[in-house]
Amino acid sequence: xxxxxxxxxxxxxxxxxxxxxxxxxxxxxxxxxxxxxxxxxxxxxxxxxxxxxxxxxxxxxxxxxxxxxxxxxxxxxxxxxxxxxxxxxxxxxxxxxxxxxxxxxxxxxxxxxxxxxxxxxxxxxxxxxxxxxxxxxxxxxxxxxxxxxxxxxxxxxxxxxxxxxxxxxxxxxxxxxxxxxxxxxxxxxxxxxxxxxxxxxxxxxxxxxxxxxxxxxxxxxxxxxxxxxxxxxxxxxxxxxx
Amino acid sequence: xxxxxxxxxxxxxxxxxxxxxxxxxxxxxxxxxxxxxxxxxxxxxxxxxxxxxxxxxxxxxxxxxxxxxxxxxxxxxxxxxxxxxxxxxxxxxxxxxxxxxxxxxxxxxxxxxxxxxxxxxxxxxxxxxxxxxxxxxxxxxxxxxxxxxxxxxxxxxxxxxxxxxxxxxxxxxxxxxxxxxxxxxxxxxxxxxxxxx
Numbered sequence: 156x157x158x159x160x161x162x163x164x165x166x167x168x169x170x171x172x173x174x175x176x177x178x179x180x181x182x183x184x185x186x187x188x189x190x191x192x193x194x195x196x197x198x199x200x201x202x203x204x205x206x207x208x209x210x211x212x213x214x215x216x217x218x219x220x221x222x223x224x225x226x227x228x229x230x231x232x233x234x235x236x237x238x239x240x241x242x243x244x245x246x247x248x249x250x251x252x253x254x255x256x257x258x259x260x261x262x263x264x265x266x267x268x269x270x271x272x273x274x275x276x277x278x279x280x281x282x283x284x285x286x287x288x289x290x291x292x293x294x295x296x297x298x299x300x301x302x303x304x305x306x307x308x309x310x311x312x313x314x315x316x317x318x319x320x321x322x323x324x325x326x327x328x329x330x331x332x333x334x335x336x337x338x339x340x341x342x343x344x345x346x347x348x349x350x351x352x353x354x355x356x357x358x359x360x361x362x363x364x365x366x367x368x369x370x371x372x373x374x375x376x377x378x379x380x381x382x383x384x385x386x387x388x389x390x391x392x393x394x395x396x397x
Numbered sequence: 398x399x400x401x402x403x404x405x406x407x408x409x410x411x412x413x414x415x416x417x418x419x420x421x422x423x424x425x426x427x428x429x430x431x432x433x434x435x436x437x438x439x440x441x442x443x444x445x446x447x448x449x450x451x452x453x454x455x456x457x458x459x460x461x462x463x464x465x466x467x468x469x470x471x472x473x474x475x476x477x478x479x480x481x482x483x484x485x486x487x488x489x490x491x492x493x494x495x496x497x498x499x500x501x502x503x504x505x506x507x508x509x510x511x512x513x514x515x516x517x518x519x520x521x522x523x524x525x526x527x528x529x530x531x532x533x534x535x536x537x538x539x540x541x542x543x544x545x546x547x548x549x550x551x552x553x554x555x556x557x558x559x560x561x562x563x564x565x566x567x568x569x570x571x572x573x574x575x576x577x578x579x580x581x582x583x584x585x586x587x588x589x590x591x592x593x594x
Contacts, residue, residue: 169523173515177508184454184504194464197487204466206487233466343487358466 239383242357262325274390282330416445449568450507457500483559537573
């Protein structure tokens with residue numbers, strides 16, 4: 156490859172003004188766009204905007220066949236003030252009804268919900284559990300199985316068809332279960348596996364990406380977020396030691 | 398059909414089409430205003446490419462606006478056009494290999510084209526002029542690959558068109574055609590290599 160020696164090559168001197176002009180144009184354009192926008196990346200890392208999704212949702216207590224369309228962004232407050240003592244935080248969990256780890260940690264959300272009720276902050280949190288079907292042998296789920304896992308109903312297909320869903324740890328789960336048997340939302344979010352726990356701020360920005368939450372930190376992290384700016388409730392009072 | 402929310406697009410299209418008309422045989426009537434036909438075509442191509450650069454920059458601006466929390470595109474949605482629906486779609490709004498927004502790739506492509514045109518304009522006698530002209534033709538030709546794929550996506554996957562992206566696509570097609578005319582002048586031995594200064 157022939158090298159162009161700018162010091163000795165008159166041609167290079169000829170095109171240098173053009174190069175300076177074009178680089179200046181690019182820098183100015185990026186600066187103007189950067190000053191006039193405040194974009195955030197979409198993703199699941201802390202500080203990212205959680206990707207939007209629309210799926211069929213089921214609430215505990217509803218009939219097994221009673222599913223409705225749910226879009227995440229319609230249930231976020233995009234104009235949230237940034238004051239952590241206001242707004243509803245969203246806990247998202249990806250799970251597979253046949254995954255042993257999801258089974259073993261199924262009591263976590265029930266326990267967390269009970270504590271939120273006890274501390275009077277249940278209205279500050281919404282739960283969204285996205286039920287996927289991992290492409291692993293023996294992981295065959297269904298709408299009936301999802302509802303049975305959610306509400307602890309009799310169904311023999313959980314835990315890789317080895318256990319009855321009614322015997323899973325914890326109580327009936329709070330919040331919505333989203334049907335993602337197609338794994339569309341799972342691919343969009345691309346967590347490393349299941350279970351995967353996340354906490355979204357009221358505007359959808361990821362406040363905590365706990366992955367499998369092996370250290371059981373979800374309660375502490377949620378408390379840190381809810382009480383970051385204080386708050387008139389028992390939980391934040393205890394945190395601040397008042 | 399015409400929505401004043403999209404006034405920047407109309408301005409860019411005016412620059413793009415104005416530049417192309419100057420390059421095209423239609424622009425021959427303005428030849429007396431320029432040093433030669435070749436100069437007229439190069440200046441027209443510069444104007445056309447600058448319009449393409451501006452519309453690409455605006456596409457990147459829309460991309461960034463849509464990635465603000467609660468942000469909106471600021472462009473209109475009418476008929477089969479809705480740039481917000483296209484550019485907000487994370488599956489298609491960036492190149493599939495490096496994740497670079499299409500707007501940035503458009504900016505870089507048109508900036509490269511502008512640079513080459515500035516070289517042709519300033520140094521038509523450059524001994525490497527043939528190489529510069531080949532590069533001028535190759536860049537928009539390569540640009541047709543992602544453009545055709547994006548049009549396929551708009552028609553068959555999304556069912557809507559992004560009007561700003563379409564403006565950038567149009568600019569690329571017109572730059573390709575104009576570059577071919579300049580390439581043809583050089584190939585036919587009619588290239589005027591008289592220095593401009």
